[in-house]
Amino acid sequence: MALRQPISQLSKRATSSQISKLAATPTTSLWNHECQSDATRAKRQLATVAPPVTQDATGSQGPTAMVFMNMGGPSTTGEVGSFLSRLFADGDLIPLGRLQNYLGPLISARRTPKIIKQYAAIGGGSPIRKWSEYQSSEMCKILDKISPETAPHKPYVAFRYADPLTEEMYERLLEDGFGRGRGGRAIAFTQYPQYSCSTTGSSLNELWKWRNRLEGKRASGEAEPEGAIKWSVIDRWPVHPGLIEAFAQNIEKTLATYPPEKRDKVVLLFSAHSLPMSVVNRGDPYPSEVSATVYAVMQRLGMKNSYRLVWQSQVGPSAWLGAQTSDTVSNYIKKGQTDLILIPIAFTSDHIETLYELDQEIIGEAEQEGIKRVESLNGSPVFIRALADIAVEHMKSGKACSDQMGLRCPGCVSEKCLNQKKFFSKMDALL
Structure with a gap:
């Protein structure tokens, strides 16, 4: 079955102007074409491919x-301390320099009581594991139907700072028959649509570390042992038509709750997790890729509302990317603009940043009926179908990762980052 290449994939080497052109291309017609009825797809599949592979059978690939x-999140309040300890120990996410090993534990210990109260306020833990496991499982069910040659597709979740940790996931892979002389294919699928060295990059650094410990030179004495897991990476997908459509539908649903005479005057605030300016100035692609997502969504919505991209979750006294979401909402209220919709544009499911920071701190404390939040993607069928399409496109491409991933940030001096990129991109040298 022929697969259409979406305009959104940044798998080709792209300049900022090319990204803008990609983001500016209308997505509605493309995505409507993608989302044909199940009956239509079934007829085509019956005519072109073998029946789906069941879990007791294996496709040719x-x-x-x-x-x-x-990133993950603590499922219970009892896991908050260890979650924060891992988070503040990660210099890729929160760079503290040479004092990382001293300041990280100090900051995490001081913040733990406060963060425990926040998780208690949203039900006693983060739902991110529940949604991640649901999304991955549902996506694999679709993949078994539309890509039987690569089936069965087995879902795994690897969190950076909470259970199931990357090493736990890797041990499960080995227990399930992948690697250790048996080969097998695994795809690391980032659930951060927009790439950052602090998020996707950090997760890949961790995966590379455990691959080396459990299957690589440290485990067997040879850099590429026979029968190791064959890895490839889906490292970014900021303007995939399915992602854009899922966001747009949720925004339209929220806009419909306003009276018709107010609807076009509502200001849309797209909120993404901020980054330290030291990371931004190093050349991290995250701000431009988040901007591309926002612009693509606004084009899909017909540019009917005014909008801004704002940033949340700043930690510590150093300079971070702004304007801050909380400050922006306060300033608009002071100016009399009280019809605002907050859109978590860099998150694919609910967690502490949506359920507490946006809902309870920013919206709750504003006490304005016109300030609302768009539902997170969570169990959106459109979104989950998009994940499956992205995975199929990746497998059909035969590429180890996007070309963009092979290009280091201009100011990057990390040997860990360099070696990780060399391994996952299968390239001998990178800039």
């Missing part, structure tokens, strides 16, 4: 492990 990578 299967099985395939689909590993969802994300």
Whole structure:
């Protein structure tokens, strides 16, 4: 079955102007074409491919492990301390320089009581594991139907700072028959649509570390042992038509709750997790890729509303990317603009930043009926179908990762980052 290449994929080497052109291309017609009825797809499949592979059978290129990578979150308040300890120990996410090993534990210990109260306020833990496991499982069910040659597709979740940790996921892969002389294919699928060295890059650094410990030179004495897991990476997808459509539909649903005479005057505030300016100035692609997502969504919506991209979750006294979401909402209220919709544009499911920071701190404390938040993607069928399409496109491409991933940030001096990129991109040298 012929697969259409979406305008959104940044798998080709792209300049900022090319990204803008990609983001500016209308997505509605493309995505409507993608979302044909199940009956129509079934007829085509019956005519062109074999029936889906069941879990007790294997396609010619299967099985395939689909590993969802994300930050993660504590499922209970008892896990908050260890979660924060791992988070503040990660210099890729929160760079503290040579004092990382001293300041990280100090900051995490001081913040733990406060953060425990926040998780208690949203039900006693983060739902990100529940949604990640649901999304990965549902995506694999679709993949078994539309890509039987790579089936069965087995879902895994690898969190950076909470259970299931990357090393736990890797041990499960080995226990399930991948690697250790048996080969097998695994795809590291970032659940950060927009690439950052602090998020996707950090997760890949961790995956590379555990690959080396469990399957690489440290484990067997040779850099590329026979029968190791064959890895490839889906490292970014900021303007995929399915992602854009899922966001747009949720925004339209929220706009419909306003009276018709107010609807076009509502200001849309797209909120993304901020980054330290030291990371931004190093050349991290995250701000431009988030901007591309925002612009593509606004084009899909017909540019009917005014909008801004704002940033949340700043930690510590150093300079971070702004304007801050909380400050922006306060300033608009002071100016009399009280019809605002907050859109978590860099998150694919609910967690502490949406359920507490946006809902309870920013919206709750504003006490304005006109300030609302768009529902997170969570179990959106449109979004989950998009994940499956992205995975199929990646597998059909035969590429180890996007070309963009092979290009280091202009100011990057990390040997860990360099070696990780060399491994996952299968390239001998990178800039």
